[in-house]
Amino acid sequence: MHDTKPEITISFGPCLPIAAMGLLLSGCVGRQSALAPAGHDAEQISNLFWVMTAGVSIIWALVLGTALAATLGLFKNPTRLTPNILIVGGGVVFPTVILGILLIFGLRLLPNWQSEPDRLQIHVHGEQWWWRVAYRAPDQIEPVISANEIHLPAGQAVEFVLTSADVIHSFWIPSIGGKLDMIPGRTTRLLLEATRPGVYRGVCAEYCGTSHAKMAFAVVVHEPKEFNAWLEDRTSDPNIGTDDPGRKIFLSSGCAACHRIRGLTEIGSVGPDLSHIGSRRTIGAGIAENTPKNLARWITDPAQMKPAVQMPAYRALPPEDIAAIARFLSNLN
Amino acid sequence: MKMSMRHIVIGLGVAAMCGAGVFWLGLINVGASTGHWALTDWLLHTAMRRSVQFRADTLPPEDFASEAMIRRGAAHFETGCAPCHGSPGAPRGAVVRAMTPEPPDLLDQVDQWTAADLFWIVKHGVKFTGMPAWPAPGRDDEVWSMVAFLKFMPSLDAQGYHGLAYGAEKIPNGRQRVLSVTANPALADCVRCHGLDGRGDGNGAFPRLDIQDEAYLHDALQAYAGGHRFSGIMQEATAGLDGETLAILAAYFAQQSVGKPFATAQEPLEAERLQRGKIIAMRGLPDNNVASCAGCHDRTGTQSRSQFPRLSGQYRTYIETQLRLFSTNTKRGGGPFANIMRQSSHALEDADIEAVAAWYAMQTPNP
Numbered sequence: 001m002h003d004t005k006p007e008i009t010i011s012f013g014p015c016l017p018i019a020a021m022g023l024l025l026s027g028c029v030g031r032q033s034a035l036a037p038a039g040h041d042a043e044q045i046s047n048l049f050w051v052m053t054a055g056v057s058i059i060w061a062l063v064l065g066t067a068l069a070a071t072l073g074l075f076k077n078p079t080r081l082t083p084n085i086l087i088v089g090g091g092v093v094f095p096t097v098i099l100g101i102l103l104i105f106g107l108r109l110l111p112n113w114q115s116e117p118d119r120l121q122i123h124v125h126g127e128q129w130w131w132r133v134a135y136r137a138p139d140q141i142e143p144v145i146s147a148n149e150i151h152l153p154a155g156q157a158v159e160f161v162l163t164s165a166d167v168i169h170s171f172w173i174p175s176i177g178g179k180l181d182m183i184p185g186r187t188t189r190l191l192l193e194a195t196r197p198g199v200y201r202g203v204c205a206e207y208c209g210t211s212h213a214k215m216a217f218a219v220v221v222h223e224p225k226e227f228n229a230w231l232e233d234r235t236s237d238p239n240i241g242t243d244d245p246g247r248k249i250f251l252s253s254g255c256a257a258c259h260r261i262r263g264l265t266e267i268g269s270v271g272p273d274l275s276h277i278g279s280r281r282t283i284g285a286g287i288a289e290n291t292p293k294n295l296a297r298w299i300t301d302p303a304q305m306k307p308a309v310q311m312p313a314y315r316a317l318p319p320e321d322i323a324a325i326a327r328f329l330s331n332l333n
Numbered sequence: 334m335k336m337s338m339r340h341i342v343i344g345l346g347v348a349a350m351c352g353a354g355v356f357w358l359g360l361i362n363v364g365a366s367t368g369h370w371a372l373t374d375w376l377l378h379t380a381m382r383r384s385v386q387f388r389a390d391t392l393p394p395e396d397f398a399s400e401a402m403i404r405r406g407a408a409h410f411e412t413g414c415a416p417c418h419g420s421p422g423a424p425r426g427a428v429v430r431a432m433t434p435e436p437p438d439l440l441d442q443v444d445q446w447t448a449a450d451l452f453w454i455v456k457h458g459v460k461f462t463g464m465p466a467w468p469a470p471g472r473d474d475e476v477w478s479m480v481a482f483l484k485f486m487p488s489l490d491a492q493g494y495h496g497l498a499y500g501a502e503k504i505p506n507g508r509q510r511v512l513s514v515t516a517n518p519a520l521a522d523c524v525r526c527h528g529l530d531g532r533g534d535g536n537g538a539f540p541r542l543d544i545q546d547e548a549y550l551h552d553a554l555q556a557y558a559g560g561h562r563f564s565g566i567m568q569e570a571t572a573g574l575d576g577e578t579l580a581i582l583a584a585y586f587a588q589q590s591v592g593k594p595f596a597t598a599q600e601p602l603e604a605e606r607l608q609r610g611k612i613i614a615m616r617g618l619p620d621n622n623v624a625s626c627a628g629c630h631d632r633t634g635t636q637s638r639s640q641f642p643r644l645s646g647q648y649r650t651y652i653e654t655q656l657r658l659f660s661t662n663t664k665r666g667g668g669p670f671a672n673i674m675r676q677s678s679h680a681l682e683d684a685d686i687e688a689v690a691a692w693y694a695m696q697t698p699n700p
Contacts, residue, residue, distance in 0.1 A: 165620070253638055257625050257627070267627060267628055270619050312672050316672075
């Protein structure tokens with residue numbers, strides 16, 4: 001006796017295009033997409049992209065349609081479309097007009113570079129493989145030093161001053177704008193205006209060495225009021241637990257030789273500033289979530305997370321000391 | 334008879350078989366008792382001389398033949414070389430004289446070689462003679478110390494040699510070294526160079542140990558003894574010492590009272606250089622990825638980890654040598670934290686190394 005099982009056939013055929021489309025579209029949403037703009041520049045680039053795509057599609061259809069019609073012999077009595085009209089019209093007049101329109105359209109997108117002294121300036125210094133960040137508001141005496149995370153006010157143009165310490169990097173926040181190269185020995189400037197509050201992701205867009213792919217940063221766009229409060233908070237020292245055991249270990253183990261913590265140690269500036277590191281979203285320049293566990297992993301062997309990184313491994317420290325440092329850093333905000 | 338190709342092939346075959354027979358049957362006498370044939374001796378010796386002269390091409394360092402280099406070379410000569418070659422203090426023993434070839438008495442040998450020749454021989458050793466290579470291939474600084482001493486040796490009598498090898502000479506503060514106070518042979522060996530008070534000679538031949546913490550000294554000794562920190566001198570000095578002895582040695586030197594820096598006021602010309610050294614020590618060179626030394630070493634307030642060496646009052650030459658070894662990024666080795674120094678110092682330039690070493694040498698050590 002045979003059991004008659006219902007036969008199930010699974011066909012992956014129809015799924016494939018859907019899956020492929022899903023993959024393609026997943027790139028168009030979220031925190032790092034030039035097609036989901038959250039900034040003035042990104043919006044213009046996105047518009048330009050769609051206009052170009054539409055125009056290209058129309059021209060493509062026209063050219064192929066004409067070719068197809070000619071092949072199929074639909075132009076049997078070309079009384080009105082003489083070859084001369086086709087050649088002069090399609091080969092000279094049409095491209096000149098279209099390219100002329102595109103040129104004007106493109107030139108109109110160039111940023112307005114009239115200097116305005118009361119703009120917020122953010123100095124971003126690219127280094128292998130992280131970002132040194134300094135905020136300079138017009139009325140501010142000392143810049144606010146930070147690293148690997150950029151905060152912006154929505155609806156306000158911000159001037160980015162871009163430099164590089166070693167090789168050519170490129171500064172790009174796909175959702176907001178850019179990209180612009182950071183060239184050793186030169187200063188490049190970029191004017192960006194974020195429009196939509198949220199958290200985005202910026203990257204280095206120019207191959208810059210072994211860990212180029214691990215050189216990113218979080219971008220947080222605030223409502224202007226919220227941003228001012230944030231910047232105000234950053235002009236003061238972080239809360240440092242005076243009897244935190246990790247504080248003593250941080251200082252005695254030599255972390256301060258490279259890293260500054262406002263109000264605690266000012267001698268080191270080779271590595272990223274760690275004042276307020278507890279409030280950052282990521283560690284290692286956008287490569288891992290900022291948790292005590294990841295911090296401990298990073299301190300133990302940074303090169304395992306970011307190959308060829310400058311920071312030496314602190315494997316020789318007892319694990320409980322590393323955990324204490326990680327906890328101490330997580331509380332700095 | 335006309336020689337054909339066939340005769341040649343057969344002849345060569347027979348010769349090869351005879352050779353193989355001599356080899357396999359054990360007809361070659363390797364006994365050292367009979368020495369070499371005069372011809373073999375001439376061939377080997379000439380090959381050796383030509384080989385050394387052909388390859389010796391290294392120039393001596395700037396401080397070659399300084400008092401400190403000669404003293405450092407002498408102390409290690411007594412440990413590593415005198416047992417075979419003899420010394421102005423003691424002739425070669427009967428056992429080594431029965432070697433083939435016999436290790437030469439160096440007194441009448443060194444003048445036949447240039448400093449570069451001697452450097453090559455001491456660094457690489459000589460095959461088929463029993464002459465070993467320098468145990469730490471990256472420590473040319475140590476090899477040059479040995480060469481400096483070898484060139485100086487012919488001018489020494491037994492007493493002069495003993496003074497250099499055992500440190501029995503007067504040290505700057507006028508005290509005589511007394512060896513009999515310690516019954517521990519390992520400690521007696523340390524004291525020959527580093528002094529009873531751990532302050533070295535005052536000339537930078539050997540690093541000061543009195544300024545260091547016990548944990549650092551213990552790490553360093555373990556690294557030498559375990560073959561993780563490379564030095565032809567210290568690896569030999571610590572070879573075979575057990576863990577307990579290493580701990581006793583570290584504790585002994587850490588307990589010594591901390592003396593003043595030996596380096597005194599520098600020439601006015603140096604003021605600018607010292608200023609540069611201070612900046613590197615206290616701030617680093619952030620643009621060159623050089624971290625500040627003071628972040629790890631000799632912290633005040635929250636004290637540095639006791640595994641980190643102290644630098645204030647250390648000899649300039651020692652700090653320079655170690656920074657050069659670290660910055661070349663190979664062959665230095667070290668304790669569990671050595672990788673931090675390699676990363677922090679690889680971008681240091683020579684002038685900066687000299688500046689920061691000179692500055693630290695003048696600082697008063699923490700007690």
